[in-house]
Amino acid sequence: MAGGRVFPVWRGIGAGSSISWSQEWSRCLRFREVCQRGRGAIRLPTDMLSFKLPQLFDIHQVPKVFREDGIISGYRHPRSSALDCLLSSFQMNNETVNIWTHFLPTWYFLWRFFLLCSTVNFLSDSYTWPLLVYMLLICVYPFTSCCAHVFSTMSPESRHICYFFDYGALSLYSLGCAISYGYYVMPDCWVNSWIQQHFVPIAVGNSLFCTSMSCYSRFVELQFPQRSKALRTGAFVVPFLFDTVPLFYRVLLFCWGGCGMGDALSNHCYHLLFAFLTCFLFTAHLPERLAPGRFDYFGHSHQLFHIAAVVGTHFQMEGVLADMASRRLWLQTHSSAPSFLGTVGTLVLSFILNLGVIAVFSAPLLWKPRPDCGQQHTPTCECKEQ
Numbered sequence: 084m085a086g087g088r089v090f091p092v093w094r095g096i097g098a099g100s101s102i103s104w105s106q107e108w109s110r111c112l113r114f115r116e117v118c119q120r121g122r123g124a125i126r127l128p129t130d131m132l133s134f135k136l137p138q139l140f141d142i143h144q145v146p147k148v149f150r151e152d153g154i155i156s157g158y159r160h161p162r163s164s165a166l167d168c169l170l171s172s173f174q175m176n177n178e179t180v181n182i183w184t185h186f187l188p189t190w191y192f193l194w195r196f197f198l199l200c201s202t203v204n205f206l207s208d209s210y211t212w213p214l215l216v217y218m219l220l221i222c223v224y225p226f227t228s229c230c231a232h233v234f235s236t237m238s239p240e241s242r243h244i245c246y247f248f249d250y251g252a253l254s255l256y257s258l259g260c261a262i263s264y265g266y267y268v269m270p271d272c273w274v275n276s277w278i279q280q281h282f283v284p285i286a287v288g289n290s291l292f293c294t295s296m297s298c299y300s301r302f303v304e305l306q307f308p309q310r311s312k313a314l315r316t317g318a319f320v321v322p323f324l325f326d327t328v329p330l331f332y333r334v335l336l337f338c339w340g341g342c343g344m345g346d347a348l349s350n351h352c353y354h355l356l357f358a359f360l361t362c363f364l365f366t367a368h369l370p371e372r373l374a375p376g377r378f379d380y381f382g383h384s385h386q387l388f389h390i391a392a393v394v395g396t397h398f399q400m401e402g403v404l405a406d407m408a409s410r411r412l413w414l415q416t417h418s419s420a421p422s423f424l425g426t427v428g429t430l431v432l433s434f435i436l437n438l439g440v441i442a443v444f445s446a447p448l449l450w451k452p453r454p455d456c457g458q459q460h461t462p463t464c465e466c467k468e469q
């Protein structure tokens with residue numbers, strides 16, 4: 084046996100060569116150093132990935148402009164960064180459900196729109212253009228609302244501007260309803276009448292009134308909360324009532340026995356039910372008003388308002404689609420075809436005009452000097468009363 088040993092002894096790399104023990108040891112130390120450096124290098128991306136979720140605040144810690152009736156906790160920082168706002172969508176706070184209840188329906192309406200694109204010829208069939216405008220707007224309004232809820236805590240000014248866009252999208256949606264109702268939902272006896280010929284132009288005026296009034300309501304919110312709420316509710320109720328006049332008349336005709344219910348009218352009735360529920364939830368602030376702090380994260384009125392609005396829009400879409408399909412032949416023989424200018428052209432013009440209104444209301448907010456509130460720290464007293 085070599086060396087008189089039963090088992091050979093492993094003496095490291097280079098065993099049996101002329102490298103001494105001290106050389107081996109210094110090699111070993113170097114290897115350990117490299118390993119430690121390597122471990123540090125490996126830890127770097129782990130550190131980068133371990134981000135902290137934004138801190139949440141109670142109602143008395145945030146400026147008045149961010150406070151909601153009956154919501155006591157779960158407020159995000161009033162000067163959050165854009166990244167914090169995005170991350171907060173995945174953190175439970177008092178806006179999370181508001182964000183998702185309009186983000187997911189956006190995808191539902193987009194899916195319905197793409198399905199329709201494969202069956203309806205939006206490019207060359209002018210009869211479908213009112214539907215095209217309507218479908219575009221029911222995808223746009225929940226998405227804009229979702230973005231408004233995500234980024235509304237970057238600053239008091241950004242909060243106002245985010246909601247200006249939200250109101251603008253809602254008022255354009257009301258125009259989309261008017262365009263589709265004006266062509267597909269109008270009762271037979273009103274086709275080619277004065278009201279049908281002036282329905283869309285009046286709806287354009289309504290959308291400008293709605294955006295202006297709702298944006299203005301934010302400027303008087305802190306001094307006169309009741310007046311602000313009344314102005315904002317009125318701003319959305321006026322175009323809704325105007326758009327729904329043909330539908331109310333059809334429901335009355337049904338009640339008087341002048342026409343049958345049918346698929347379209349039953350869907351329109353469900354839509355009206357949800358529209359009234361939406362309006363009630365928006366104005367009543369229930370249930371959180373009865374038990375402040377109990378519904379901060381789940382079940383407060385704004386979340387229910389979002390859900391009611393989306394379910395209502397679903398029934399409205401079904402009603403419009405049913406009317407469009409079932410009345411096609413009759414409408415094509417008794418009324419003129421929808422024009423590009425009266426549908427897509429009107430949408431583009433109203434979009435530009437509404438953007439102008441939003442720009443007018445946003446300008447004083449963007450140009451006013453901002454106090455230094457110590458970004459990314461706990462909200463301070465100086466910033467509270469903005």
Ligand SMILES: [Zn+2]
Pocket residue numbers: 181228232385389
């Ligand atoms: Zn909302």
